[in-house]
Each structure stands twice: as structure tokens, then as C-alpha cells.
Amino acid sequence: MTDLASHTGHRDRLREKLTSAGGLALHDYELLELYLFRCIPRRDTKPIAKDLIARFGDLGGVAGAEVRELTAIKGVSERVAADLKLIQPLAERLAREQAIGRPVITSWSALVAYCRTAMQHATTEQFRVLFLDRKNKLIADQVLGEGTIDHAPVYPREVVKAALAHEASAIILVHNHPSGDATPSQADIEMTRTLMEICKPFEIAVHDHLVIGRENTASFKTLGLM
Incomplete structure (x- = not known):
């Protein structure tokens, strides 16, 4: 199996897990993987997600990090960092509602x-x-x-x-x-x-x-x- 096919299969399994069992069934890094799939479509995002969680502690820590801190993680470009910065205002808006x-x-x-x-x-x-x-x-x-x-x-x-x-x-x-x-x-x-x-x-x-x-x-x- 090619790397691309392997990544695609892994992504499909994560999506199925989310759909069938809900977000609580996934680890923080798995939820972050799912988010990063949209930002980095043709790359294995699991190592990046794990590195982000290891560096910032949890999803909240990732969302609250500065762009310069995020781009210090291998695989996180300024564009990806900007996408990650969307998490915080979205979470705030949902909580405020x-x-x-x-x-x-x-x-x-x-x-x-x-x-x-x-x-x-x-x-x-x-x-x-x-x-x-x-x-x-x-x-x-x-x-x-x-x-x-x-x-x-x-x-x-x-x-x-x-x-x-x-x-x-x-x-x-x-x-x-x-x-x-x-x-x-x-x-x-x-x-x-x-x-x-x-x-x-x-x-x-x-x-x-x-x-x-x-x-x-x-x-x-x-x-x-x-």
C-alpha cells in the first residue's frame, strides 16, 4: 500500500470513529489530526498533531499559542498556523452562545x-x-x-x-x-x-x-x- 493510500485509509477510519462514537472517543491529537487534514491534505498529519500536543499540552494550548510558536513545530507553515488560530475564536463563539x-x-x-x-x-x-x-x-x-x-x-x-x-x-x-x-x-x-x-x-x-x-x-x- 502506498503512503498516500495508507494516509487516506487512516483518515477515513478517524472520520468514521468521529461519526459513530463522537468527539469524546478521540484523543486530542486525533481531533487535531482531523482538523489538520483540511489544512495539509496530502501529508501524514499525525506526527504534527502529536508534536503540537506535546509542546502545548492540549487543544486549548495549541489554539492559544502565538503564530511564531506554532511555526516552530516541524510541518506547521504560517498558513497552517493561521488556520489553527481559528480554533480559539470558534470555541469562544460557541461557548458564548x-x-x-x-x-x-x-x-x-x-x-x-x-x-x-x-x-x-x-x-x-x-x-x-x-x-x-x-x-x-x-x-x-x-x-x-x-x-x-x-x-x-x-x-x-x-x-x-x-x-x-x-x-x-x-x-x-x-x-x-x-x-x-x-x-x-x-x-x-x-x-x-x-x-x-x-x-x-x-x-x-x-x-x-x-x-x-x-x-x-x-x-x-x-x-x-x-
């Missing part, structure tokens, strides 16, 4: 899943605000600060301004810790309390502050910090 327009109380897990999808693998710190209406439904979200690996500037006036622009009755604060540890810092606690005080005169409630780590998520409300 599960949370937008739904009451927070009934979609909390979907909301956290969206935040993790959007921020878990970011290499720099981001500060995001989720805006809720009077029925506590998510109506919008916005990144209001981006910074270094351990700091993102937060301007309380900008948070209030954005909340008023969205006619939000409540907000949920979210930021990530690229270091991996989701434990809130003292600076996080002080900033949250400052924002809560500034929001009070505008009758904007701060429901929670989530810290997204690589493996877990910390909730200020659950931890009794607010």
Missing part, C-alpha cells in the same frame, strides 16, 4: 465555561467584564484591560462607563492568572472592593469576581471575599 441571553442563576456553569474558554490559555493577563440586565441575563461582555503576564490595568471609571452604556444593572468581573494559580491576590481583593464602592452610587451591583487559572477557577463570592 451557551451563556448569552440566559439568566446567570440557570447558566452559571455555561458562563464559567465561556470565561475559561476565552481566557484560560491567554499568555497575558486580561480583565473582562460581563454585563447583566435586570433579570440577571448576560447581555454583553467586554475586555477592558490587557497587560503583562501578571498585571492588567483596570480603570474603574471605564468599567462604570461601559456598564452604563450597556444599561447593565449588574456586572461580573473576570480576570485570568497566566501563571496558572487562580488564588486571588491582595491587589485583586482591594481592586474589587474599590470597584464595588464606585458602582454603588450608580446602582450597579457587582455579583462576583472570577479568577481564571489554568486548571481551576476561583470565585470571590464563594471564597467570602465580597
